[in-house]
Amino acid sequence: MVNTQSELMTRAQALMKQKDDIEVDIKKAEDELQSQKVGMTDHLVDSQGFPRADIDLVVVTTARSNLIKLRNDHKTVMLHIEEAIHAVHAEALAEKQSKEAERSQEEASRAAAASSSSSSSSIASATSTHPLYEDEERTLAPFARVNAVAPDSPAKNAGLLQGDMIVAFGVVNIRTTNVLKSLSAHVESRENKPIVVKVQRGEPTELQSVILVPKQGWGGRGLLGCHIVPV
Known part of the structure; x- marks a missing residue:
């Protein structure tokens, strides 16, 4: 495309040179004509119909003939110059649009790659952190145990009991990476918001659900008021 634009510019420059000539x-x-003191329309014969003696008829007729041809040539070359300039501008615009399209395509490709990577990460994350269906939860082993529950705490009010085996704490389960750290981060992100906690309790064990609302100001330390240890 650059070569085509260069060729068009060379042609336009050649036409400009032709125009100047x-x-x-x-x-x-x-x-x-001026040297003969006549123009393109002055009479070349006198009142009696004889060639004028005060001018060089050969010079005048030749100059007039040349002017007619040259002015026609000038009009034609001006049209060609206009077309060539339009072509140069059109090619330059096409090149600019092509480069912009290529840049947009590259940006779209990078965005798609990033989106794909993000989607893959999201899928992997969802596999480990998305809340599970109850049938799936029943197949998971507990990842933590409630070691102690403080009186009047959010954990106590939710119904958590010492010895409960935690299968799912909101989006956190045994498949979650850095499970206890993720649990702590999840609790902080859900302050004053309900979390569904699934626990195994009793003999034989049953999967039970409690609604826990982490909050400050309950009279003790932390947002839960319970001590959770890994299993």
Whole structure:
């Protein structure tokens, strides 16, 4: 495309040179007429129909003929120059649009790759952190145990009991990476918001659900008021 634009520019420049040459020839022919003190429409015969004796008829007729041809050539070359300039501008615009399209495509490809990577990460994350269906939860082993529950705490009010085996704490389960750290972060992100906690309790064990709302100001330390240890 760059070569095409260069060729168009070379052609436009050649036409401009041709125009300049024609204008030089036009000026020469006009000067020749001026030297005879006649124009393109002055009569070349006297009142009696004889050739005028005060002018050089050969010079005048030749100059007039040349001017007619040169002015027509000038009009034609000006049209060609206009077309060439439009072509150069159109090619430049096409090149700009092509580059912008290529840049947009590259950006779209990078965005798609990033989105794909993000989607893959999201899928992997969802596999380990998305809340599970109850049938799936029943197949998971507990990842933590409630070691102690403080009186009047959010954990106590939710119904958590010492010895409960935690299968799912909101989005956190045994499949979650850094499970206890993720549990702590999840609790902090859910302050004053309910979390569904699934626990195994009793003999034989049953999967039970409690609603826990982490909060400050209950009279003790932390947001839960219970001590959770890994299993």
